[in-house]
Amino acid sequence: MQYNLSFYSLLITQLSTNLAFSFYTMALTYYVYNLTNSVFYSSLITFISVGSKILSGLSISIITERIKVKSLLTFNTIFQILSIILLLIFIKNSANLIIIYALIMFLSFVNGIFTPLKSRILKENLDKENMAKGLSIITSLDQILLFSGWILGAWIISMIGNNNLLVLSLVLLSLAFIAVINIKIENKKEEINSKNPIRTIMSSFSLLNRKPLIRNLIVIECLEVLIGSIWIGSVTLKFVQEHLGQDVTWWGYINANYYLGTIFGAFVVMKYSKLFNHQPIKKIVIFMMLYGILLILYSVNVIDIIALFLVLLVGPVLQIKDIIQETFIINNIDEKDMIKITGLKNSLVQVSFLFSILIVGYITDHIEIQYIYTISGIITCIIAVIFSKFSKIKKLHI
Template structure:
């Protein structure tokens, strides 16, 4: 099997897994709410998912080093399939346990396994794709991921309405099985990942990704910039946008959906433009990232200060569009400027950092929205992003102008 064919198996398998991840969470939340009528239990599902991915991100380097990229990915997906089978059986026979303990344990296990699947996939990409095609490939993968995120929740909700939560969980099990088959088809010889040195201690292995970030100016810049950007992006979560629609725009609930949709359309169109202009972006990665950061910060500030619904749609679209541009530029720089044997560990460390940053930020920004108002929260978010732009601009000499490390 050629590298191109292995890459096809990689993105098809991962896309099926991503669809399944959305569907089973929708099905599980629906079943739990129907049984308990408790919003707390339902909200506990995404919170648990985030926390387990954070924990998994810390221990992921041990798994990735021991088994290699392909084996880590296939074992993760196989184990997820088995856990989801148990989850489907539990729902079918109402084996919930006290306070849904069994259900939450199975969901926690699935989320934990996800913690090394995404770093493994991202680390495989530069091994299967030439450097000249990385921007185009990252644009395609980002576009694919965002399309699944955009349509998955709506489609999952529709399927739950038609067939019920339990059948959706069973359907996800078969999606996971099919995903596992595609992962197994990837030729191991095309993914030349290095395994752990026997003499390396476990703690040292777990620290390698963090050490690489700390010792590499470019990785340190990107990691801190993205961590702050992750914190700032919390203002776009559904609850805060909902408050903004009611308290600032003074329009109906429908505009909440319009603004979210406009943001995701910006993400998707940004991916399409990046695919089309891949060569241009490839040779101007630094400029693309800086333009993205500056535009996101300005658009977020203007969104918070704006009171016209139509303008809000334009600004939310702009945030999504330029966020995609900045993300693609950073992803390409990380992949081309990091040693192959460290790449998955760097992704794992970044994933853990972003997960805890987002989790804490949701609590802090929710509190601040009540205390200082939604306009002030959007202002704070915009200023945080502009601060990262200034930081990146001041340190621009420490990172390359294009993917040529």
């Protein structure tokens, strides 16, 4: 299939925006840590970033009722560019940390708006048959850049300093702005449900509740995220050291293999997109079960080489399942409801992630590390079985 200019412009926007996000997050974390010598103050950047994305997801329906979609897409990129410029100025003049945190909050808020807009753009520019393939192209390239971005970011900081990493983020966002101009999307405001912002947000919940299968797919994603922080750095490091008995080098190997697996998974969907378009719910359940089984095997294994192999398998299984799931959601939501539902979905997922870090972090301190993966695998299998029965009862009622 030949993709149109809007798709390629969206691709450039996604890649450059996400790479810029990883770059300026690294730069600011490094700056705050050097300034305060505090893990707490530097980790606040991640907390503020996630919290701001939750707010943007919840308020997207309010915003799109007042600002035209294409205009919002353009302003979104401009605001990020201006925020980076202000950060450069304030950092150069050793501004108070509160100002830095406020700009991070604003940056993350406007960055979080892009994801629901992306779903709307894909809905308008790709048909159902090519949605999975288009998503896999974006996902695979995005994963490659994010994977290399953290390595490049650390290297750039060590070579030329964190301020120049912010400058590079500014260049990437400028590229995103040029690409945004070429994106074709209907430029109109969303239909106003209520002048009361709270009622507008609640209407998104009501809309989601009328789509039981979509609702439950989102619930599943939230549950997966809730038990999914087993893959964050501190947990995998402890697993490598205490369970596998290896040093920090193997921590890097595990992370690298996971990302390589996700990239491979995206390419598999790209190659066999028609296959994955057939009976998507059944395939989501199958890949969830596979993921749960792999987690259980990973938790009981003590051989490092086998652990690498299992993680390499986890990557594509998760990635394929996620692409099938996102494709199904986008294909089965009306354009007029796309921004509201995907914005709400992103907020719920981010809330789950925050709780996940707290829950998994607490449990990890009280039980042996391998059991975290065992519990996660068992819960995943249970969720898959319950969802399978639910989808059969509902007969794919969306």
